[in-house]
Amino acid sequence: MSAIGILSEYKMSKTNGRVKILKELLGTDIALSERELQMRLEGICDRATIYRTLKALSQKGVIHKIATEGTVAKFVIKKTPEDHIHFKCTDCGKVRCMTGVVPGNIELPKGFIKKESNYLIIGICDVCAKNL
Amino acid sequence: MSAIGILSEYKMSKTNGRVKILKELLGTDIALSERELQMRLEGICDRATIYRTLKALSQKGVIHKIATEGTVAKFVIKKTPEDHIHFKCTDCGKVRCMTGVVPGNIELPKGFIKKESNYLIIGICDVCAKNL
């Protein structure tokens, strides 16, 4: 799906900033923070706009907000609707979707209702592991 | 293990603040943020001390730092060394360890090295679900 296509589908105004933000997110498999987006979109839009766009896209389920260690949240396009795992490399700092790695079906105790999940594994990624 | 016992085991000075912080953490199964600890320890110790203590205890593996959605980190005593799942209720906001609920063994792709994990399920807890 294209940036414009996504905005249409969710009935969001097609503003320059939103299209550019979505294009960045669509063009990478690495989760980006607001900061990282800001650097890639230097001068194109304001911090506040990025935050507002990320919030809106999260709420509509287009992107996934990943709570990593530390303070900053990172965001990736949701490619699969099902649960999946994110991996954070402590060496390069990158956060990726681990497509293909599916967590076993988790049974919650009675009475608990699941809405969404956030599985993060922290370690060293394949690229950084080679250079150790 | 008692607060003092833990501090002894890890060769940490037994200061008033640390003992009180540990007692709070030992006395609940709900993950607490620095903020929540501060309110419970009104006037006993400074923000900076709480942060420093939480950091030290995390590094020694006594407590688990949970990155929840939003900005604040929450902390719980590690009861089991193995991976386990945390549950955050969107209604009451409480974060709990789901002891007993074990994630299936997750196989990472070749080359990835796992250090630690952070599994968070977001939803409605049993208590809040009853009152819906």
Next chain:
DNA sequence: GTATTTTTGCAACACTGTCGCAAAAAATGA
């Protein structure tokens, strides 16, 4: 093309987490 609605940029703000440094408290050891 104009009117209406939505979004933006800006500035201000609250909050989290960190740090340096002098003062205070805890550990050490006779």
Next chain:
DNA sequence: TCATTTTTTGCGACAGTGTTGCAAAAATAC
């Protein structure tokens, strides 16, 4: 127990994240 050394605390300052109100600007609707 008391003096010395080591560690920790509290304070203030700070950088960064994320949010918000509001007027101006842009997008949509007609």
